[in-house]
Amino acid sequence: MSALPSPPDPAARTEPRWQRRKDARPAELLTAALEVFTERGFAGARLEDIAARAGVSKGTLYLYYANKEELFKATVREHVVPSLTAAEDLARTEGVSASQLLEWLLRGWFERLGDAKVSAIPKLIISEARNFPELARFYDTEVVSRFRKAHRMILERGVATGEFRALPIEEAMMIMAAPMMLMSMWRHSILPHLEQPSVINPARFLDTQIDMVLAALRPQPLPPIPGKKVNHP
Amino acid sequence: MSALPSPPDPAARTEPRWQRRKDARPAELLTAALEVFTERGFAGARLEDIAARAGVSKGTLYLYYANKEELFKATVREHVVPSLTAAEDLARTEGVSASQLLEWLLRGWFERLGDAKVSAIPKLIISEARNFPELARFYDTEVVSRFRKAHRMILERGVATGEFRALPIEEAMMIMAAPMMLMSMWRHSILPHLEQPSVINPARFLDTQIDMVLAALRPQPLPPIPGKKVNHP
Amino acid sequence: MSALPSPPDPAARTEPRWQRRKDARPAELLTAALEVFTERGFAGARLEDIAARAGVSKGTLYLYYANKEELFKATVREHVVPSLTAAEDLARTEGVSASQLLEWLLRGWFERLGDAKVSAIPKLIISEARNFPELARFYDTEVVSRFRKAHRMILERGVATGEFRALPIEEAMMIMAAPMMLMSMWRHSILPHLEQPSVINPARFLDTQIDMVLAALRPQPLPPIPGKKVNHP
Amino acid sequence: MSALPSPPDPAARTEPRWQRRKDARPAELLTAALEVFTERGFAGARLEDIAARAGVSKGTLYLYYANKEELFKATVREHVVPSLTAAEDLARTEGVSASQLLEWLLRGWFERLGDAKVSAIPKLIISEARNFPELARFYDTEVVSRFRKAHRMILERGVATGEFRALPIEEAMMIMAAPMMLMSMWRHSILPHLEQPSVINPARFLDTQIDMVLAALRPQPLPPIPGKKVNHP
DNA sequence: CATGAATGAGTTTTCATTCAT
DNA sequence: CATGAATGAAAACTCATTCAT
Numbered sequence: 016m017s018a019l020p021s022p023p024d025p026a027a028r029t030e031p032r033w034q035r036r037k038d039a040r041p042a043e044l045l046t047a048a049l050e051v052f053t054e055r056g057f058a059g060a061r062l063e064d065i066a067a068r069a070g071v072s073k074g075t076l077y078l079y080y081a082n083k084e085e086l087f088k089a090t091v092r093e094h095v096v097p098s099l100t101a102a103e104d105l106a107r108t109e110g111v112s113a114s115q116l117l118e119w120l121l122r123g124w125f126e127r128l129g130d131a132k133v134s135a136i137p138k139l140i141i142s143e144a145r146n147f148p149e150l151a152r153f154y155d156t157e158v159v160s161r162f163r164k165a166h167r168m169i170l171e172r173g174v175a176t177g178e179f180r181a182l183p184i185e186e187a188m189m190i191m192a193a194p195m196m197l198m199s200m201w202r203h204s205i206l207p208h209l210e211q212p213s214v215i216n217p218a219r220f221l222d223t224q225i226d227m228v229l230a231a232l233r234p235q236p237l238p239p240i241p242g243k244k245v246n247h248p
Numbered sequence: 249m250s251a252l253p254s255p256p257d258p259a260a261r262t263e264p265r266w267q268r269r270k271d272a273r274p275a276e277l278l279t280a281a282l283e284v285f286t287e288r289g290f291a292g293a294r295l296e297d298i299a300a301r302a303g304v305s306k307g308t309l310y311l312y313y314a315n316k317e318e319l320f321k322a323t324v325r326e327h328v329v330p331s332l333t334a335a336e337d338l339a340r341t342e343g344v345s346a347s348q349l350l351e352w353l354l355r356g357w358f359e360r361l362g363d364a365k366v367s368a369i370p371k372l373i374i375s376e377a378r379n380f381p382e383l384a385r386f387y388d389t390e391v392v393s394r395f396r397k398a399h400r401m402i403l404e405r406g407v408a409t410g411e412f413r414a415l416p417i418e419e420a421m422m423i424m425a426a427p428m429m430l431m432s433m434w435r436h437s438i439l440p441h442l443e444q445p446s447v448i449n450p451a452r453f454l455d456t457q458i459d460m461v462l463a464a465l466r467p468q469p470l471p472p473i474p475g476k477k478v479n480h481p
Numbered sequence: 482m483s484a485l486p487s488p489p490d491p492a493a494r495t496e497p498r499w500q501r502r503k504d505a506r507p508a509e510l511l512t513a514a515l516e517v518f519t520e521r522g523f524a525g526a527r528l529e530d531i532a533a534r535a536g537v538s539k540g541t542l543y544l545y546y547a548n549k550e551e552l553f554k555a556t557v558r559e560h561v562v563p564s565l566t567a568a569e570d571l572a573r574t575e576g577v578s579a580s581q582l583l584e585w586l587l588r589g590w591f592e593r594l595g596d597a598k599v600s601a602i603p604k605l606i607i608s609e610a611r612n613f614p615e616l617a618r619f620y621d622t623e624v625v626s627r628f629r630k631a632h633r634m635i636l637e638r639g640v641a642t643g644e645f646r647a648l649p650i651e652e653a654m655m656i657m658a659a660p661m662m663l664m665s666m667w668r669h670s671i672l673p674h675l676e677q678p679s680v681i682n683p684a685r686f687l688d689t690q691i692d693m694v695l696a697a698l699r700p701q702p703l704p705p706i707p708g709k710k711v712n713h714p
Numbered sequence: 715m716s717a718l719p720s721p722p723d724p725a726a727r728t729e730p731r732w733q734r735r736k737d738a739r740p741a742e743l744l745t746a747a748l749e750v751f752t753e754r755g756f757a758g759a760r761l762e763d764i765a766a767r768a769g770v771s772k773g774t775l776y777l778y779y780a781n782k783e784e785l786f787k788a789t790v791r792e793h794v795v796p797s798l799t800a801a802e803d804l805a806r807t808e809g810v811s812a813s814q815l816l817e818w819l820l821r822g823w824f825e826r827l828g829d830a831k832v833s834a835i836p837k838l839i840i841s842e843a844r845n846f847p848e849l850a851r852f853y854d855t856e857v858v859s860r861f862r863k864a865h866r867m868i869l870e871r872g873v874a875t876g877e878f879r880a881l882p883i884e885e886a887m888m889i890m891a892a893p894m895m896l897m898s899m900w901r902h903s904i905l906p907h908l909e910q911p912s913v914i915n916p917a918r919f920l921d922t923q924i925d926m927v928l929a930a931l932r933p934q935p936l937p938p939i940p941g942k943k944v945n946h947p
Numbered sequence: 948c949a950t951g952a953a954t955g956a957g958t959t960t961t962c963a964t965t966c967a968t
Numbered sequence: 969c970a971t972g973a974a975t976g977a978a979a980a981c982t983c984a985t986t987c988a989t
Contacts, residue, residue, distance in 0.1 A: 056291055146288065182456055190456060205377045205387070208384045220419040226415070232463075525755070611903065611906075618907060689881055693886065694930070696931075761959065776959095
């Protein structure tokens, strides 16, 4: 386990020893916290490292957050995209094909996950769900459910117009979302430690994902697997 | 999908102490360790808990593993499916359509991930990759690469026979694998803490996944996204 | 006996900040300090609480006292009745019986200890004597010794006039003083936390104390404990 | 504030680095704790000092007590004389004068307070009552109330037999108990820091106290303070 | 004068690790 | 082999003190 990268070069700081910035502080602290929590997990993160990375002292953290747990919760809440109304609005857009809407939805989400900060959240939630169940529920309610709602509206519209074939919708949505989730977790875990760079190209990944999803949804001329007995209860 | 099986109640272990065979110990320890590491992460796991869950004393752990890190590595290595030659053999099977092989491959992997123990591994690797890069590489080499090799062979054969259309193969493989990975992580993190049970049905999930994958790979009568400019560098 | 007056609610302080005169500050600070030190002891008292109770900021305390120790010493010195010359004068009063003087002495002291602020001092001295020996000596010199001097003068006069019988005088003085000391400590410690109000009535307590003291001092018709061998070395 | 006396000379310890003494430990720890808590108060006591004085490491304290508060409570409870049935039995003794019983009661209590360990408790309770109200109630119930009950029985018997005069009984009991309480607090606070040794002699103190109490209780030939208006409500 | 954000030394608390039994 | 009491380094947390505003 390697040492943390050293805090931002102190010599580069020209500000006075400390400064009153009660309003700017929280965001800085939470950004530093997100980094360290992402790297080490909740238990492995040291408050001292977070403080150092934010350029403040340990004690300062306690001026803003009562303890490590509160800091962690605030970190996640701060960086969870709280509003997905954009996606919901998109789902209601008229005059556009369902295929086009679905593509936009997936591209929009992919872009959001491209943001370095936000993209760390899914991994963090997955990793710490056992220790912070309320955060897991919060994420499920505030993000997953809302995304799925928009997603569902688009799929249902496509089925209604005949653009998409009918599929078990809840499962299909999870299947379509999975590549993006996995990609964001991959970026924050295994990818940085591979010796040879990945052959996966993000833009091509997204294009292929959209291509495959649309192909998979397209109404089939023939039953996909003739004579195949599919066993869902 | 049901809640995860709760950890074996230590009080419920009734075998007398002397009955435990020395050679069975390591497996018992590693099973307990996997549970606790999965629940709490590496840093959050307490050796005392692992020992208690295995029904031994703290000191006993040190008779088998030099320290916490070694225990963690052994835990992961023990539960990583060490050989995927079965999949590689599958890929070489003659006289079967590539579609059928692909279905078998995905079903085989899904079943493996259905095992409670093995299914915890991906989450653990993702969560601790930063702290244990060598494990990340180990997993990439021993599992991911070998699975991808079999997967690639099948896809290439399908393209050669005209069963599958050509797609950016590396990206496509990740897309096909993602739903299974996500499912296994979901089971070990968020799912157990949702108030209302998930609407996702595992068997239906797998069937839908296979259905969609095969549909997505099927050669298209028309260009999938006509007039669409795809931007991969 | 009622519960102690609660600390002045800071929210209830309505004077505008500018109205506070600089010269009134120290007294306000020391009053707040006495309350907090009495409740929590020296180590347990937080300067932040003292400042808040005085309605000022933490930094302001340092404009008046160099550090916590100085503040504590100033607090005690401020509230120790600095001069007991009144008692000494009393002791020299002519034309009054020693019994009367003794009653006045005890009533005077009891009244002084009835004052909420002063009455906290004995408890504080007792509690912190180990940490602030110089304060213990200061209190012994400035208060105890002077009180005892007046007390001794009165007793000796009563013995000389035949009003009082001879007793080991130093011990007798401590015995006479003890009830008042204990009462003041009781009020500031256990009493406020009892579930049912005490049956002790302060006025009756003082009257009984005076009654018993005078009776104990009255020359006895017979030796107090006939045939009793008293063992003082 | 001076440094703590150093822990028992390590060179004098011939035992191995550590030893299993799960049964002997608690008493040792609580003895050390009582000393340090008495000297410094709850907040001022450092667990490290307590551990050092008990000859163990900091961590060992946590094997026996969950935290500082629990250690403190256990310390007080351990050293509070839990049973005062002896006094209650005494009060029921037949064929002895009430005066004699009262003398025995006071001598018995004085002896108990003469024990170095127990004698520190009253000071501790008084000092920390605000921070540990439940301890204050515990002490009031388990010790004070029981002592007062025995005390009350003896006084009432003496009044019934005509040995004692009637006095406000609750107040009188507190007055009789006060010298002993004060003495024990004095010993643990101011006394050790006086430059010149006290003139108070403990044995003479006790004898004088008994003498005065009995004299004060003896039925008076004349009204104690003729023409005196006593103001109890 | 007064403020209160910031600091960091000092304490409490945790827990991986050791080792006499 | 197994135990679990004991350890002590490391991390969380507190709060007296400072000082730019």
